[in-house]
Amino acid sequence: MNIIGKVSIIGAGTMGAGIAINVVLAGHHVTLIDTQLNVLEQPAVRLKIFFKRQVDKSRLTSLEADAAISRLSLSSSLIDAAGSGLVIEAVFENLEVKRQVFVDLERVIDHTTILATNTSALSVRDIGSGLNHPTRLCGLHYFSPAEVNPVVEVISSALSDEKIVKKILNFALSCGKTPILCRDRSGFALNRFFCPYTNEAVRCMDEGKGTPAQIDHIAKETFGLAVGPFFVMNIIKPKINLAAIRNLAHLDPFYEPAASMVSYGDAGKSWNLTEQAEILKPKVARVISDRLKGAVFFAVLQALVEKVATPCDIDLGAQKAFTFTIGPCKMMVECGEAEVGRLVELVQFGASGLVYSVWPQLEEFKKTNKSSN
Numbered sequence: 001m002n003i004i005g006k007v008s009i010i011g012a013g014t015m016g017a018g019i020a021i022n023v024v025l026a027g028h029h030v031t032l033i034d035t036q037l038n039v040l041e042q043p044a045v046r047l048k049i050f051f052k053r054q055v056d057k058s059r060l061t062s063l064e065a066d067a068a069i070s071r072l073s074l075s076s077s078l079i080d081a082a083g084s085g086l087v088i089e090a091v092f093e094n095l096e097v098k099r100q101v102f103v104d105l106e107r108v109i110d111h112t113t114i115l116a117t118n119t120s121a122l123s124v125r126d127i128g129s130g131l132n133h134p135t136r137l138c139g140l141h142y143f144s145p146a147e148v149n150p151v152v153e154v155i156s157s158a159l160s161d162e163k164i165v166k167k168i169l170n171f172a173l174s175c176g177k178t179p180i181l182c183r184d185r186s187g188f189a190l191n192r193f194f195c196p197y198t199n200e201a202v203r204c205m206d207e208g209k210g211t212p213a214q215i216d217h218i219a220k221e222t223f224g225l226a227v228g229p230f231f232v233m234n235i236i237k238p239k240i241n242l243a244a245i246r247n248l249a250h251l252d253p254f255y256e257p258a259a260s261m262v263s264y265g266d267a268g269k270s271w272n273l274t275e276q277a278e279i280l281k282p283k284v285a286r287v288i289s290d291r292l293k294g295a296v297f298f299a300v301l302q303a304l305v306e307k308v309a310t311p312c313d314i315d316l317g318a319q320k321a322f323t324f325t326i327g328p329c330k331m332m333v334e335c336g337e338a339e340v341g342r343l344v345e346l347v348q349f350g351a352s353g354l355v356y357s358v359w360p361q362l363e364e365f366k367k368t369n370k371s372s373n
Contacts (some may be wrong), residue, residue, distance in 0.1 A: 001300065004171050005085030008033060010101055014237075015118055016090035017043035018146030021050050024071040025147070026175040030078050031073045042073055047072060050147060082108050082151070086171065088140055090118040093243045095126060102137070103130040104266070114164055116140035120191050121247035124184045125157040135161040139169055141188060143321045144236050151321035152177045157184040170341035180317045182309045184235035187248050189309035190317045193299035193328060195245045195255075200347060201229040203256040204288050212271045212281055217287055222289045222326025229292075230271040238265045254298065254348050293331070300328045301354045304361055311365040333366045 007023050009016050012034035020032045020043060034040045051065035057349075060068075073080075081087050087109065089101050091288040098117060107113070117127050128137040139155025147234040152172045158164045165181075182188040187195060201215050210218070216228025233241045242265025257265070262270065266364040280288070300314060315327020332340045337359050343350035 004028065006031065006083060008081040008084040008087045008344050009090055010087065011090035012039050012043050013331055015142060015144065017046050017222055019088060019090055019142055020072060021147035022175050024068045027069045027240060031075055033075045033078060033080060035076055037076055044074065070231050078104055079108050081105060083112055084109060086116065088112045088116045088118060093120060093122065093247065095122050098122065098127045099130050102128060106131055114167060117166060118142055121244050122186045124155050125159055134159045136164050138165050140168055149321055151317050152179050153182050153188045153190060154179045155182045155184050176321055180309060180313045183307060186251055189303060189314050190321055191244055192303045192308065193296045194322060195248055196270060196295045196299045197300045197358055198229040198233055198241060199245055199258050199261055200291050202261045204291055206258055206260050208286055209284060212282055213273050213275050216273065218285050218288045218293055221352055222292055226323055230273060238270065239268050243264065245324055268353045290343055294347040296328050297332055297340055297350050298344040298351050301358050304358050311362065329362060329365055330369065333362055
């Protein structure tokens, strides 16, 4: 049963178009809105390509694909968001831009419309600070590619109405997504550790420890991944990745973007992965592997202290959104307290104290995991 009604999506770029595909596929009528007409031309083409592939792979019939495509409308005016049960904002990761979108939206929608932001790291509460009714806003963060990646983060701010959050959770489930419930903290549950993971990879490159291809190879072996951090950054675009990391920089010097992360991101330059990757000496490979684990573990430990999400949900998201073979919380438990302390000290001096404060939570997670297996 569709209790949401019409869905409007603001922003027809990469994420907005991907979200639109997912939502029409789930049976919802969608109005995709973007004031830039050249941007608005792209989603229709992308939609047709996506659904043609689904038909070619026998995942949908031609009739089902045509029906899904017919549920999408394009518009260049916010006025067409009127009458929506849900509006999802998916514009560029800039606080003032996002805040203004919601201020303008509130002039054309009624008081019952649910609002969601697709922000990947910004404070949901700050984004909604200009709203007259901020309790109806929560975060709904999709991962790229939004039409395929199975995970969304549902973020509840201090002002979010619990009933609204529950409706968003049910909406995500109706769209075939796995929702991860998070508190409104920088980076939420998953980018909180994934951004530092990519950043540490770039730091290792900047220090001359390896090329992007070599570091990708080590990362894949370390976490059991199909692709490495540089490959992923090329997919999501270095500029977008840099913006997400910059939004974490206020937390701690550890989160400051690496030098090449800034230069590549600002220039919109992709990482070179075409070089033949020579096998690194075991000692160097171990250093890179340890640094990557240390970066992930440190960020996850901080998130656990802040109760951003449960260890189970963090691991579930890591495995489903980023294809980690083992989630970071389980990986820490398997490494042991002393080893995790050693690893986090490699990336943040004095961080081992954090391990000891969080370890009882991980021990409880270990017991729960054993009983559920």
